[in-house]
Structures are given as C-alpha cells and as structure tokens.
Amino acid sequence: MVGVTPRILRPEHPAPRPLAGLVDEFGLQVEADLDGVEVTGITNDSGDVQPGDIFAALPGARRHGAEFAADAVERGAVAVVTDAAGAALLRTDAPVIVLDDPRAALGEIAAWVYRTAEQPPKLFGITGTNGKTSTSFMLEGLLSDLGFVTGLSTTAERHVGDLVVTSKLTTPEASELHALLARMKEAGVRAAVLEVSAQALERHRVDGVLFDVVAFTNLSHDHLDDYGSMEAYFDVKLELFTPDRAVRGVVCVDTDWGARVAERSRIPVTTVTSDPERSADWRVDIWEETPASTSFTLTGIDGGAIEVQVPFIGRHMAVDAAIAILMLVEDGFEIEAIAEAIDRGMRPTLPGRIERVSGDSGPAVFVDYGHSPDAFAQTLEALRRVTEGRLIMMFGADGDRDATKRAEMGRIAASLADAVVVTDFNPRTEDAASIRAQVLEGARAVAGDKPVVESSPEEAAIRVALSMAGPGDTVLWAGPGDADYRDVAGVREPFVARDEARLALHEAGWDDGSLGRSGDVR
Ligand SMILES: CC(=O)N[C@H]1[C@@H](OP(=O)(O)OP(=O)(O)OC[C@H]2O[C@@H](n3ccc(=O)[nH]c3=O)[C@H](O)[C@@H]2O)O[C@H](CO)[C@@H](O)[C@@H]1O[C@H](C)C(=O)N[C@@H](C)C(=O)N[C@H](CCC(=O)O)C(=O)O
Numbered sequence: 001m002v003g004v005t006p007r008i009l010r011p012e013h014p015a016p017r018p019l020a021g022l023v024d025e026f027g028l029q030v031e032a033d034l035d036g037v038e039v040t041g042i043t044n045d046s047g048d049v050q051p052g053d054i055f056a057a058l059p060g061a062r063r064h065g066a067e068f069a070a071d072a073v074e075r076g077a078v079a080v081v082t083d084a085a086g087a088a089l090l091r092t093d094a095p096v097i098v099l100d101d102p103r104a105a106l107g108e109i110a111a112w113v114y115r116t117a118e119q120p121p122k123l124f125g126i127t128g129t130n131g132k133t134s135t136s137f138m139l140e141g142l143l144s145d146l147g148f149v150t151g152l153s154t155t156a157e158r159h160v161g162d163l164v165v166t167s168k169l170t171t172p173e174a175s176e177l178h179a180l181l182a183r184m185k186e187a188g189v190r191a192a193v194l195e196v197s198a199q200a201l202e203r204h205r206v207d208g209v210l211f212d213v214v215a216f217t218n219l220s221h222d223h224l225d226d227y228g229s230m231e232a233y234f235d236v237k238l239e240l241f242t243p244d245r246a247v248r249g250v251v252c253v254d255t256d257w258g259a260r261v262a263e264r265s266r267i268p269v270t271t272v273t274s275d276p277e278r279s280a281d282w283r284v285d286i287w288e289e290t291p292a293s294t295s296f297t298l299t300g301i302d303g304g305a306i307e308v309q310v311p312f313i314g315r316h317m318a319v320d321a322a323i324a325i326l327m328l329v330e331d332g333f334e335i336e337a338i339a340e341a342i343d344r345g346m347r348p349t350l351p352g353r354i355e356r357v358s359g360d361s362g363p364a365v366f367v368d369y370g371h372s373p374d375a376f377a378q379t380l381e382a383l384r385r386v387t388e389g390r391l392i393m394m395f396g397a398d399g400d401r402d403a404t405k406r407a408e409m410g411r412i413a414a415s416l417a418d419a420v421v422v423t424d425f426n427p428r429t430e431d432a433a434s435i436r437a438q439v440l441e442g443a444r445a446v447a448g449d450k451p452v453v454e455s456s457p458e459e460a461a462i463r464v465a466l467s468m469a470g471p472g473d474t475v476l477w478a479g480p481g482d483a484d485y486r487d488v489a490g491v492r493e494p495f496v497a498r499d500e501a502r503l504a505l506h507e508a509g510w511d512d513g514s515l516g517r518s519g520d521v522r
C-alpha cells in the first residue's frame, strides 16, 4: 500500500462520559470540581491529544510524560492521570488523578472511556517471536472470506474494514489500542485480529482486552536486550495464556517452548505441529512446495482433515496458516465453512513477508521482514527447496537492539546460503561498521569457500548481490520487509527495499516489463 500516512485511529463520534463517573467507578481521589467535565478520549502522547482527552502522563525510560502535560492541556486535555513523581512536575489547573502505577491502570481506564468492553468484536490475539504478522493477515483474510467486517492490528498495518494505516509499534499503547477498538466498533467490525508482542504484555498495552482465542507461534532468540534470558522472555509470553487475558488458545508445539506453553497454559488450548517427531492435537503434513505456493493437509486426532494451499513459500508459512485456521476452529467455526473459505482462495496479502519483487526474467528476488536467526533459517530453507541455482543472501543486523543475535545471524546465513552480502539495517544510534563487523565474524567463521562480502549502504549491497546472480538463482534481502523508512543515526529517512531492489533489477537489465507486477502483492 503506497502513500499511507502513519496515524492513530480513534472513534469519529465518541460518546462523552463524565469524569466524575470514572472517579466513582475506580474509587479514585481527585481534589477538583469535576462538575461538567466530560471525557471523550485518552492518550499518553501529548502530540496526539484531542480536546476532551484525559492525558496519561506516564514515567518513561527517556522522559516523564508530566513534562508534556502543560502542552497537553493547551491542546484541550481536560484532566491528567499521573504518578507522584509526575504530580510533582505538574503546573496545571486541570483535575489531576494520582495513581501508584498509572501505566498499569491505563488499559482499564481506556476501556471505560471508549466503552470497549461493551459488545466488543470477536477478538483474536497472536504472540510468538516470529509469524505474528503473517498469521494475523491470513486469519483476517479468512474472517473476511467468512463474511465478517474485519479489523487488524500488526507491525505492518492497522485495518478498520477497508481503511488501512501504517503502524508505529507492533502492539499500540493501551490508550491507542482501545481507541482503535472503539473505531472498529463504530465501523461495524465484527472480528478483529491483534498482534501481541512481549513488550505489550509486559507494558500493559493489552490490559482491558479479553481475547476469545489467542495463539502462540514459536519462541527463538530475539529481544534478549529487553529480557536478559530466554526464560524471562518466555514467562512474559506465557501471560497471554491466562483467564484474565483469553478464553481459549492454539499453541504450535514445533519448538520445546511451545510444548511448555501448552503444559503451563491456564486456559484450554489445542496444539498443532509440523514436526513428525512430535505429537499434537493437529498435524501439518506438507505435500507440495513451489516457487509460488505451499500445500498441506491439516489433520486432527479425531480424523477431521482439511487440504490447504497458501500462496506463500515455506513450511513456516504453512504453519502460520494452520494456526490461523485452528483459531477459527477453536472459536467454533465449522471446518467445512473454513474449507470453503480457503477454496475461494486465501488472498495473497502479506506485505514484505517473503515477497517476490522480481519479474519473470533474471534471478528471483525476495524481500523479507525476518530479522532473527530462526526467521533466517526458516526462509533460507524454504527458498532452497524452490531454487534451482544459487541462493544469495543480503542482510544487516539492526542497531540499538539485541546485539547477541548478530553473529548467529551471520552464521545461519553463511551456513544455509551460497553467498552472503552483509550490509546495514537500521543502525539507529550505533556505528554501522561495527555492527557489520559482528555479523561478518559469525558468517566468516562458518563460510569456508563461500563468498562473504561486506557492502554499505543497502543501495550498493543489492547491486553487489545482483551481480552475483543470474536466471535460476535467488536473492533474499532480509530485514526491511515492507518498511517505508530506515533509521540512520536516530533519524528516519524514507527507504523502501522493494523499490530499491526493482530499480537495481532494472539497471541490471532484468526488466522485461513484468517487473513490479508479478511480485506486487498489494
Ligand atoms: C521500551 C518501549 O516499548 N518503549 C516505548 C515507551 O517508551 P517510554 O515509556 O520509555 O517513553 P518515553 O519516550 O521515555 O516518554 C515517556 C512518556 O512521555 C510521553 N511523551 C514523550 C514525548 C512527547 O513529546 N510527548 C509525550 O507525551 C510518551 O508518550 C511516554 O508516555 O513508550 C513510547 C511511547 O509510546 C514508545 O515509543 C516506546 O517504544 C519504543 C520506541 C520501542 O522501540 N519499543 C519497542 C521495543 C517495542 O515495543 N517493540 C514491540 C515489538 C517487538 C517485536 O515483536 O519485534 C512492539 O510492540 O512494538
């Protein structure tokens, strides 16, 4: 989707609620006259304040939101919710509600403000290290085929029916999430799919939401800068499988982490695996992989079976599709109805996930959002199975994010590809050359005779990668996916990998007129 401006979706016609009602409902203390104070929204971002909002002034890693309260009130905020440290910073005549932990209350308060607990749409939540966005898009597509007006919240996009906006965070802050749900209700959305990151669970972003069905895709090395250990990262994810958060669940047990989620879940779950060595309630048996699709049979222990073809490459995409299907089964949909929806065609709408950007001539070129060792492994193994010639991988590791995965990303790339081009990927405030050096060390440790080339910036690197490739070969550019920017020295500049790859293909003489069409999924 080209030209979509990032923005926050709120209800267009919010019904005002008296601030005094909120104070009563939650037993809050306020030393101010609340007579006539009406609330229509809530936000923790001063830049997003609309007249009638409560401004939640939260403590952060960099700033205290209370520093921005005067600005928020000037923009029309009618009250401020903060903590004691924030209250000490405030200079405002607006009513102030002081809580020990305002972030922990934000979801419940936002649910009250936007009335999102009243007749919510069906809610589906997906967590895991990789595959959340892919599974979410597939599930939204199936729900739409089943006749629902749908909503979606992912790393890539948020949807309210046909309205599409690009996302900032994977899971929005609680105030933004409830505003989005209220907008969905206004638009008649009857089923919504939300990606739930570990950061969201830990930072109360999905508080005040009760999911009908949640799913766990997998857990692998990522975000150790935030969590310190895989155990701590796992514990955060497990929280989604508790009765306060969800009614039922689907768990992929392809990893041991999945098996542990199934064991320790406090809500009923159904399990699925694509690994013949593991047992589960449902099995994924892949019987065909082509450069354009993957076909599999999903079989239940009670004998129910469904044949599925997804227009995406790879076992991991088949697993994501199976999880989406089983979330519907868990919600009570008949398997026949789901099968009919699949037969009508699972729509190929996966922005930047193993997305083909090349045309009919020259090497096949894919951009992908994978930025972790396991995502690399899954995608390279999938592409290997549908590539006749050589597999060339180009990627970088992102700055200001888990540095412990960089060498491993290099090792996986050099083990599974035939040639590697190490470049940059959102260095943010770090030195790009030193990130590349960490990746190269891992790659060169296992590469043997395989070429491992360093090239920066990305514009140069994709041309180097293409110079190594010809017809029958595949080039995978992993990292940027569908992103429309790159972050260099803390500044976001416009950059679209698929456009750059197509330009490089054109310059290399691989533009036969089909460029920009065969891979153009949006
Ligand atoms: C660790 C984390 O999640 N940090 C988020 C958090 O920052 P923070 O609480 O430290 O906030 P801060 O920047 O110190 O500001 C304090 C408060 O002042 C407010 N403020 C700040 C500036 C201003 O002008 N006006 C204003 O009101 C802020 O909204 C905030 O409430 O609140 C900010 C405002 O909402 C977010 O932008 C920021 O996300 C940062 C950018 C981020 O990168 N988060 C990542 C780690 C994240 O959450 N990722 C997961 C997905 C991961 C994955 O699966 O790959 C996600 O769900 O996106």
Ligand SMILES: Nc1ncnc2c1ncn2[C@@H]1O[C@H](COP(=O)(O)OP(=O)(O)OP(=O)(O)O)[C@@H](O)[C@H]1O
Residues within 6 Å of the ligand: 128, 129, 130, 131, 132, 133, 134, 135, 155, 170, 195, 197, 217, 218, 316, 317, 319, 320, 352, 353, 354, 368, 369, 370, 371, 374, 375, 376, 378, 379
């Ligand atoms: N089931 C899976 N198992 C492992 N890797 C996967 C799986 N599904 C997708 N991937 C890989 O992970 C990459 C990111 O996929 P996707 O965007 O769906 O995951 P995500 O969980 O939403 O990621 P993020 O949390 O970073 O937004 C894909 O481009 C692919 O390389």
